[in-house]
């Protein structure tokens with residue numbers, strides 16, 4: 001079956017964050033949202049059908065995860081990432097941000113230091129701060145047009161910290177961390193008694209020829225000092241269902257963390273999360289492959305567009321997922337003015353770079369390419385139109 005990712009679906013009026021939050025935030029209705037990290041594609045038919053079938057039974061009482069659910073999760077993780085997890089090493093998690101919060105509360109004390117590398121997904125910055133921990137930020141460097149870890153800086157900061165929260169692959173720029181990089185992180189974290197939280201929510205969206213390497217698979221050290229989070233939510237555009245899983249191989253760590261999760265009562269999940277995840281993982285390969293092919297052409301479109309129409313914009317193109325990092329600093333326009341121009345003149349909503357790590361990321365913005373190509377080009381043309389007039 002050939003899926004149609006060109007279809008324009010009007011999501012307005014569904015209380016979807018990406019489209020429906022902006023009129024309240026900006027006080028205008030004519031903005032094109034290229035921000036929140038979900039896609040404007042139809043959620044797959046096999047997921048929607050499974051949800052509809054479950055709705056045919058009219059009782060929605062407390063529900064358990066089924067063997068079919070776990071088998072589909074385990075088969076996906078084994079086949080795609082070589083994570084040979086046993087069922088008892090996995091736990092349902094409603095959402096990954098919540099999962100990281102649970103891990104922080106379980107494994108650290110107020111005042112403990114928590115390491116992140118910026119720019120990074122904003123909740124990684126907020127969770128330690130809001131839970132009374134101390135945030136320690138290492139800064140990624142740009143090497144050959146992609147983000148890279150500065151290991152001297154990383155180790156000096158890891159020495160002070162209890163936990164490292166890693167986006168693997170990396171949001172905001174879709175950087176795929178290779179096995180060597182992950183092994184080095186493992187070695188440094190082991191030497192300094194740092195537990196690694198590997199958030200792999202974007203893993204399934206790794207764009208060939210890049211390949212996702214799950215942190216826990218790079219060796220025994222990584223396997224035993226980590227908690228890995230995975231989810232079908234970004235992959236199959238079902239983020240509104242809150243359906244993630246957590247993998248912990250180390251028995252001690254697992255006892256602590258899963259005990260805490262059970263005490264919190266999160267295993268009960270919700271019926272539609274279980275139903276959708278099972279259907280997605282059991283039937284999703286073909287849909288995913290076609291969707292990734294489509295995303296790759298969107299990445300190429302962005303690249304070509306910027307080269308020809310906006311060569312001043314420096315871009316970090318995604319190796320995974322649908323998020324690209326744009327640096328407008330060569331225009332010489334102050335950050336606030338740039339942000340205002342994008343909203344009020346181009347009428348396009350991008351994510352403000354400063355949300356990913358503060359003023360170091362002024363003049364940078366994250367764009368979401370998970371939409372029909374026509375919509376992407378429409379947004380890019382609007383942006384380019386505004387900047388041409390300033391030259």
Ligand SMILES: Cc1ncc(COP(=O)(O)O)c(C=O)c1O
Nearest residue numbers: 037095096097098121167171201
């Ligand atoms: C790296 C990363 N982690 C977690 C999330 C959100 O996960 P959840 O909706 O399961 O809390 C996102 C969403 O953009 C993300 O990019």
